[in-house]
Amino acid sequence: MASEHLGDRLSRLRRLADLTQEGLAERSGVSADVVRKLEQKRKHSARLPTLHALSRGLGVELTSLLGDPPGVPSTGEADPPALVAVRRAIMPPLFAPPSEPSGAERLSLPLLRAELADGWTLYHGAEFGRLMDVLPGIIADARLASAVGTPEQRAAGQAALGKALQLGGHLAIRLGKSDLALSALERAIEAAGRSGDPLLPAMVSNSVAWAYQRQNRLDDAQHLAVYAADGVEREHVHTAEGVRVWGGLLMSAATSYARNDDYGTADTMMKTAERAADRLATLPPSPDGKLVSVFSRSSVRIERVRLAVQHERPEEALDLARGMRLSKDIPPSWRTWLLLDVARAHTDVGDAVGAVRALESLRRVAPAWMRHHTLAVAIISDLWESSARPPGLRKLAEFLGIAN
Numbered sequence: 001m002a003s004e005h006l007g008d009r010l011s012r013l014r015r016l017a018d019l020t021q022e023g024l025a026e027r028s029g030v031s032a033d034v035v036r037k038l039e040q041k042r043k044h045s046a047r048l049p050t051l052h053a054l055s056r057g058l059g060v061e062l063t064s065l066l067g068d069p070p071g072v073p074s075t076g077e078a079d080p081p082a083l084v085a086v087r088r089a090i091m092p093p094l095f096a097p098p099s100e101p102s103g104a105e106r107l108s109l110p111l112l113r114a115e116l117a118d119g120w121t122l123y124h125g126a127e128f129g130r131l132m133d134v135l136p137g138i139i140a141d142a143r144l145a146s147a148v149g150t151p152e153q154r155a156a157g158q159a160a161l162g163k164a165l166q167l168g169g170h171l172a173i174r175l176g177k178s179d180l181a182l183s184a185l186e187r188a189i190e191a192a193g194r195s196g197d198p199l200l201p202a203m204v205s206n207s208v209a210w211a212y213q214r215q216n217r218l219d220d221a222q223h224l225a226v227y228a229a230d231g232v233e234r235e236h237v238h239t240a241e242g243v244r245v246w247g248g249l250l251m252s253a254a255t256s257y258a259r260n261d262d263y264g265t266a267d268t269m270m271k272t273a274e275r276a277a278d279r280l281a282t283l284p285p286s287p288d289g290k291l292v293s294v295f296s297r298s299s300v301r302i303e304r305v306r307l308a309v310q311h312e313r314p315e316e317a318l319d320l321a322r323g324m325r326l327s328k329d330i331p332p333s334w335r336t337w338l339l340l341d342v343a344r345a346h347t348d349v350g351d352a353v354g355a356v357r358a359l360e361s362l363r364r365v366a367p368a369w370m371r372h373h374t375l376a377v378a379i380i381s382d383l384w385e386s387s388a389r390p391p392g393l394r395k396l397a398e399f400l401g402i403a404n
Helices: 006-016 021-028 032-039 048-058 062-066 081-090 109-124 128-145 151-174 178-195 200-214 218-235 240-259 263-282 297-310 314-321 332-348 352-365 367-372 374-384 393-399
Strands: none
Touching: 006 032, 006 048, 006 062, 021 032, 021 048, 048 062, 048 240, 081 128, 081 151, 081 178, 109 128, 109 151, 109 332, 128 151, 151 178, 151 200, 178 200, 200 218, 200 240, 218 240, 240 263, 240 297, 263 297, 297 314, 297 332, 314 332, 332 352, 332 367, 332 374, 352 367, 352 374, 352 393, 367 393, 374 393
């Protein structure tokens, strides 16, 4: 994953766009000095709003510039069979012969929900290869459940299908297949609308907003998240699951504001989300079997740390992270982001020892995620090129293939 530096990608994409460094600077609103330093590898990373501006100036998706997200690399070659199977599951062939629902007698909704929970666990653990193997079967089971049984059973099957397609959308985003992701999520919203669950369309809308963010459609992402959050706030914030969905949408909207370089509005919305998370303690917990948004005081604080780091406020990020106790519902992927952001903040304040300590923790708890994240590569590259290399840095650099 460390084979191509951000500066190399920036230079290659700039040349493809037939732009000089000064031309890219003018088109993106980023200083020519920043463009030069990135291409000359005197800077290994930049603030996320800067990266969004550069990708807009280049006319490419943010993922093209970052070389992220991880998964199946975009090499121009045909998709591997596992990804083809995922595509086929999300978008069945138009003229396929009808299949007999032979598995209806053995398929139960509790079993299907367990399959979904296992699938989301694989996703949060960055087990993308294994998830590609099992996801087509999960989607097929959900489609079957949505087509058989009583009206109530079919509605529950539609809810499961919505969550299965939402999972497919998240996986596609991680594989850098944003068009496939939006196809999956559009189908997920259709299924959610037929499920009778008033919160499920809003939950999937949050995922669509994330896909828009990955495509640099920040205004679209922001408007969608705000619209969905307003709808949930009007009708559903008297329940714990409603508060979770509402809070998740607030966080998504705040992220879009921040990436549009409006940190003030983003920070206000995140503080509103944090107050909403405090309300969860006063409400009955969500029913068993409900797959709702990841939302708690811990998740809000993790996102606040992330936004502070991305807007060059490392001291604020470290203050927010200090003494944080993560709730049990925080997935491994969120813990990974927190450790990465803490490492970045330590680097930005000149505390190389603290950065290495955070990265060593990351390698222990999530080595697969660490290998995938371009931010980890950038941080360790910065530290490796410094004059003072703290203990433990060489092992990390060797782990990512950076050490000479």
